[in-house]
Amino acid sequence: MQIEPFIAYIGSVRRYSPRTIQRYREVLQSFAQQCGGVIDTVSIRNYEVWLLDVKKEQPRSVNQQLSILSAYCKYLVRTGELASNPVRLVTRPKTPKNIPVFYRDEALEAYFRNTEADAGPDSLELLLALPATDKTAKELYTRRLHRLIISLLSGTGIRRSELIGLEQSSFDTARRTLLVRGKGDKMREIPLISSLCEEISLYLSAADAFLTGSQAPSLLRTPSGKRLYPVYVDRVVKQGLGATQGITGRKSPHVLRHSLASSLLDAGADLNAIKELLGHSSLAATQVYTHSSVERLRKVYENAHPRAKNEGNHGD
Secondary structure (H helix, E strand, O other), X not given: OOOHHHHHHHHHOOOOOHHHHHHHHHHHHHHHHHHOOOOOHHHHHHHHHHHHHHOOOOHHHHHHHHHHHHHHHHHHHHOOOOXXXXXXXXXXXXXXXXXXXXXXXXXXXXXXXXXXXXXXXXXXXXXXXOOOOOHHXXXXXXXXXXXXXHHHHHHHOOOHHHHHOOEHHHEEOOOOEEEEEOHHHOEEEEEOOHHHHHHHHHHHHHHHHHOOOOOOOEOOEOOOOOEOOHHHHHHHHHHHHHXXXXXXXXXXXXXXXXXXXXXXXXXXXXXXXXXXXXOOOOHHHHHHHHHHHHHHHHHHHHHHOHHHHOOOOOOO
């Protein structure tokens, strides 16, 4: 069972992210170790049973691993090493549909009200008056950076990896847009509201003053001048939202993405437009957010349904 040629293929041709490539390698190595490298329907079924009964993995995780094995088998079919894809004959475990978690608009607004001074011109003016080595300057820069991380995640719905990958050239201040490199290296342009454009511009001024020795092209940089990394972003979101009253449950970049999609849908945005904004490859991935449109649908129903409009007028 030759894994590395496939790993090289998904890295160079499919342009998968390093994190995704590592996941594929781990799954394929696990399968090879458990099944002795034999690739057929029986071995794949045995592997599925082992994952569920011995490893006690959740159906969603098992399905993900079967999808990885299926992608590997399709590659082997194309290279002539397999006649057909044996994963297609394996019945997959059913997974419950998870309703996306999201934050309410008023809770997020509380966070932005509480941190408004961190993103404003007054704190920038104070930072510019201080030497870059001053502890207060570092604190002012860090607060501004953390606020912008949450502003971008909340205001654009981009993924954590997309946020980390933003370059300074990604931001077009004249057109008020953000150019984002998504999954599979697909590029999409996201419109920005005026307040977010201003916040980015003020941050760049702060970065130019504080990170005097940094030449990194990345849009967002840590106080040491380096590009953001996943743990840093997760920590910022967890700490920032955790300190805000009214925001409960899991605090992660992806929940901010869910929250924007839910808010846009509730406001009447077209599902296809949300799909393009989020960079989904299919409409099915976007439709999970329709749960949040129940209240909007109820209002439309009550305003449009002839019997609902006449309620309370019986006998008049």
